[in-house]
Amino acid sequence: MVGRFLGGMAITLIALGITTSLLRYRLYDADRAISRSVAFGALTLALLAVFAGSEKIIEVLGEEYFGESLGALAGGIGAAIAAVMIAPLHHRVTHWAEHRFQGALIKLRTGLPLLVGDMRETATPTHLAEVLLDRVESGVRASRGAIVIDSKVAAAKGIAVDAVQEWLGAWVVSSQVSALDCDRTDTLFPLRAPLYADGVGMVGWLLLGGRPDGSFYGKDERVTxxxxxxxxxxALAIALQRAAREAARAEEIGALRGEIGDLRAIVARLGSHRRAGFRPAAEGA
Incomplete structure (x- = not known):
């Protein structure tokens, strides 16, 4: 019993030491792997605690009510309780680990669709592109990024617009517009995501540079x-359509204002002629 307790304590201390170093020094650039490792370690500790606690409680109850130690039966019941707890503990621990080590990525994956759904009816395409780019760069820790619409730079961060336009002039667009275009040899934009939606078509491209340390994006980042x-x-397509309608409406209003101005000028001239004693020929007859 003492050996088992010391073994459990050793495993607990090792896991706590690793977790503390990760939390203190933020040594989790490989977020996905470390998140799963921490989740596995925490789940193991939790199951050990459930097993040991259940076994001890059952032994105490056996001695209290039956006057003897239940021995192996207590261990079997403790193992059964731990087995039942695997699923709920796994869900809770995994959820905690993902939000602790991949919080920005999860926020991007779940929050951005809600954000663009709110902004697409009110924001201009340029403002929407800037907000989108800012959220994406924060979520995947990109060193630079740009959003291109109709071969024009709608937003850029961490890089000049002229530099993006120059890069676009030399870029050969992938024929598979529905998939990510990844080129790790490209030092400027190794990841290019097509902004495509069913029923809308191709709207533009999301261009992302590598991470500040030069590493490429992992599987979770690419999936997100x-x-x-x-x-x-x-969202960009809806904002562009709304902007086009507003521009057409503004043009119509401008034309109407011009016509109204012309009519006012004509009326003003007629009024001045009348005040000067001018009468049209029909009135003189």
Whole structure:
């Protein structure tokens, strides 16, 4: 019993030491792998605690009510209780680990579709593109980024617009517009996400530079970027359509104002002629 307790304590101290170093020094650039490792370690500790606690309680109850130690039966019941607790503990621990180590990425994946859904009816396409780019860069920790619509830079961060336009002039667009275009040899924009949505078509591209340390995006980051591309494209398309309608309406209003101005000028001239004693020929007859 003492050996088992010391073994459990040793495992607990090792896991706590690793977790403390991760939390203190933020040594989790490989967020996905470390998140799963921490979740596995925490789940193991929790199951050990449940097993040991259940076994001890059952032994105490056995001695209290039956006057003898239940021995192996207590261990079996403790193991059964731990087995029942695996699923709920796994869900809770995994949820905690993901939000602790991949919080920005999860916020991007779940929050961005809601954000663009709210902004697409009121924001201008340029403002929407700037907000989208800011959220994406924060979520995946990109060193630079740009959103391109109709071969024009709608927003850029961490890089000059002229530099993006120059890069676009030399870029050969992938024929598979529905998939991420990844080129790790490209030092400027190694990841290009097509902003495409069913029923809308191709709206533009989300261009992302590598991370500040030069590393490329992991699987979770790429999946998240692919996931948010569709709602982003749809929101930008709606904002562009609304902006086009507003521009056409403003043009019509401008034309009407011009016609009204011409009519006012004609009326003013007629009024001045009347005041000068001018009468049209029909009135003189």
């Amino acid at each position: 970027i692919a996931t948010i591309s569709e709602p982003t494209a749809r």
